[in-house]
Amino acid sequence: xxxxxxxxxxxxxxTILCIGLDTDLEKFPPHLREGILPQFExxxxxxxxxxxxxxxxxxxxxFYEVQGIxxxxxxxxxISYINREYPDVLVILDSKKGDIGNxxxxxxxxxxxxxxxxxxxxxxxxxxxxVIPFSEHKEKLVxxxxxxxxxxxxxxxxxxxxxxxxxxxxxxxxxxxxxxGNLGLVIGATYPEELRMVRDLVGFEMPVLVPGVGxxxxxxxxxxxxxxxxxxxxxxxxxxxxxxxxFLKSDLDYITSASKAVGEYTSSINRIMKDLRRW
Amino acid sequence: xxxxxxxxxxxxxxTILCIGLDTDLEKFPPHLREGILPQFExxxxxxxxxxxxxxxxxxxxxFYEVQGIxxxxxxxxxISYINREYPDVLVILDSKKGDIGNxxxxxxxxxxxxxxxxxxxxxxxxxxxxVIPFSEHKEKLVxxxxxxxxxxxxxxxxxxxxxxxxxxxxxxxxxxxxxxGNLGLVIGATYPEELRMVRDLVGFEMPVLVPGVGxxxxxxxxxxxxxxxxxxxxxxxxxxxxxxxxFLKSDLDYITSASKAVGEYTSSINRIMKDLRRW
Numbered sequence: 282x283x284x285x286x287x288x289x290x291x292x293x294x295x296t297i298l299c300i301g302l303d304t305d306l307e308k309f310p311p312h313l314r315e316g317i318l319p320q321f322e323x324x325x326x327x328x329x330x331x332x333x334x335x336x337x338x339x340x341x342x343x344f345y346e347v348q349g350i351x352x353x354x355x356x357x358x359x360i361s362y363i364n365r366e367y368p369d370v371l372v373i374l375d376s377k378k379g380d381i382g383n384x385x386x387x388x389x390x391x392x393x394x395x396x397x398x399x400x401x402x403x404x405x406x407x408x409x410x411x412v413i414p415f416s417e418h419k420e421k422l423v424x425x426x427x428x429x430x431x432x433x434x435x436x437x438x439x440x441x442x443x444x445x446x447x448x449x450x451x452x453x454x455x456x457x458x459x460x461x462g463n464l465g466l467v468i469g470a471t472y473p474e475e476l477r478m479v480r481d482l483v484g485f486e487m488p489v490l491v492p493g494v495g496x497x498x499x500x501x502x503x504x505x506x507x508x509x510x511x512x513x514x515x516x517x518x519x520x521x522x523x524x525x526x527x528f529l530k531s532d533l534d535y536i537t538s539a540s541k542a543v544g545e546y547t548s549s550i551n552r553i554m555k556d557l558r559r560w
Numbered sequence: 561x562x563x564x565x566x567x568x569x570x571x572x573x574x575t576i577l578c579i580g581l582d583t584d585l586e587k588f589p590p591h592l593r594e595g596i597l598p599q600f601e602x603x604x605x606x607x608x609x610x611x612x613x614x615x616x617x618x619x620x621x622x623f624y625e626v627q628g629i630x631x632x633x634x635x636x637x638x639i640s641y642i643n644r645e646y647p648d649v650l651v652i653l654d655s656k657k658g659d660i661g662n663x664x665x666x667x668x669x670x671x672x673x674x675x676x677x678x679x680x681x682x683x684x685x686x687x688x689x690x691v692i693p694f695s696e697h698k699e700k701l702v703x704x705x706x707x708x709x710x711x712x713x714x715x716x717x718x719x720x721x722x723x724x725x726x727x728x729x730x731x732x733x734x735x736x737x738x739x740x741g742n743l744g745l746v747i748g749a750t751y752p753e754e755l756r757m758v759r760d761l762v763g764f765e766m767p768v769l770v771p772g773v774g775x776x777x778x779x780x781x782x783x784x785x786x787x788x789x790x791x792x793x794x795x796x797x798x799x800x801x802x803x804x805x806x807f808l809k810s811d812l813d814y815i816t817s818a819s820k821a822v823g824e825y826t827s828s829i830n831r832i833m834k835d836l837r838r839w
Contacts, residue, residue: 303663305662305666341659341663341666343657343659343663343664343666343667343670344663344666346666346667346670346674347666347667347669347670347674348674349632349636349670349674350629350632350633350636353628353629353632354629357628357629377657377658377659377683377686378622378656379656379683380620380622380656381708381709381710381771381776382710383584384582384620384622384623385622387584387620387622387623387625387626388622388625388626390626391622391625391626391628395625395626395627395628404656404658404683404685404686405685405716406683406684406685406705406708406716406717407656407683407705407708407710407712407713407716407717408708408710408712408713408714408715408716408717409712409715410710410711410712410713411710411712426685426686429660429685429686429687430660431660431661431686431687431689431690432687432689433686433687433688433689433690434686434687434689435687436687436688436733437684437685437686437687437730437733438685438686438687440719440721440726440729441721441722442719442720442721443720443722447719447726450719451716454715454716492660497660
């Protein structure tokens with residue numbers, strides 16, 4: 282099942298929620314860190330509880346790498362598990378890769394062939410030839426960083442050029458590189474006006490992955506208004522800490538709290554989408 | 561031993577050569593791909609043959625990741641091996657990471673604490689807060705992408721802004737972020753004029769890692785002229801394929817050919833440095 286069919290299927294299930302598996306083991310209490318591959322176990326529990334409400338899962342590679350071989354094994358197992366048990370849900374490897382051609386080719390093979398991810402995040406500071414080796418895997422979706430959600434992003438990404446700030450120029454360039462129709466953009470929820478400007482510039486051809494809702498405090502209402510196409514598609518709203526680690530600010534256990542958070546984000550999205558008359 | 565002492569020691573040994581361990585297993589003939597961890601074995605042989613002439617080794621993470629768990633294990637073993645056997649040689653993890661704060665923190669711990677690298681390459685498209693979690697490891701050296709060596713890099717990195725192209729603006733910003741004195745720059749050998757412009761702008765405070773000599777065809781003469789400080793320091797010349805895979809274009813065996821290539825690059829660098837009266 283290819284990414285396009287998965288995203289269409291998600292829209293039919295009325296979900297655009299991407300659940301972030303930023304499985305930072307050290308944030309879990311001791312009894313949830315036991316066992317052979319605790320990162321995989323925590324992911325599996327969360328996935329089983331939420332897959333019906335998820336359009337995608339996004340694995341943040343950093344939190345697996347920091348656990349060494351065990352972490353990489355847990356990342357591999359998690360992706361296989363989703364692919365096998367929930368084949369209609371997209372798996373995004375959030376690695377923000379990007380290098381010269383032969384190196385990007387190796388990263389693409391690592392992500393798509395070795396790990397089995399359906400999608401990846403890519404950093405295009407190195408230009409088109411850092412991106413194309415990923416998008417040449419035509420059945421995979423490649424999200425390229427455009428305007429990221431972090432506080433200091435603007436210093437680089439809003440660099441003014443004679444025509445437009447860098448993130449808009451980047452969006453225009455990425456659109457020009459999209460020969461296989463499988464490029465998307467990463468635009469943080471913390472900058473909804475920038476999302477609007479990008480949509481005005483390049484339309485709805487490229488899906489947008491939106492981090493920064495939840496812990497980072499992005500504005501869901503504006504993001505959905507500016508980011509979704511008339512059918513409510515073209516957007517994935519990612520929430521990571523706000524789901525997986527919601528139990529740390531709650532009396533509920535890990536999975537009950539995460540399921541509740543997923544339910545709440547889903548309701549919020551549905552309510553806004555109805556108000557916007559897109560669903 | 562910290563990175564500064566290692567680089568000073570290398571200069572005393574009259575080497576600024578960084579040997580790239582882009583250990584792309586599929587490029588080796590079958591008999592060199594056998595064994596339990598062939599990537600580690602090929603690295604170990606190359607390291608033992610060349611460590612006397614190397615200022616640094618640079619491991620390109622892509623070629624390890626693409627081999628899955630075995631590759632990650634080989635990467636770990638290689639770094640431990642260099643740290644143990646050749647503690648005066650710097651190890652650079654070439655991963656071009658960069659993400660929001662908590663994620664960059666995890667990547668930094670993965671590279672410096674879990675793997676034991678002494679240095680890393682970082683992509684600053686996401687801005688200062690993608691870089692600082694790395695440089696907060698004050699005893700480690702962080703090379704930030706400035707002007708990369710690949711053909712399409714200019715489309716992004718030469719974006720004109722009212723004052724200067726993006727790569728110069730990036731160099732200026734990185735210089736401003738350098739509160740711990742442990743930031744460096746990546747500038748490709750394929751663009752020596754840009755290297756000159758960066759040195760004119762930010763001086764010699766930051767060491768520069770220069771890929772693109774060898775397979776990519778950069779101009780060694782100009783790079784050394786523009787990039788080194790009056791004592792011949794402040795620069796690492798990286799050669800990857802031109803050393804490790806030189807045997808593919810030769811009648812010599814793997815290690816003989818690699819050693820010969822290292823000797824030739826060393827002689828070329830020495831000759832130019834003498835002409836420039838820097839050594």
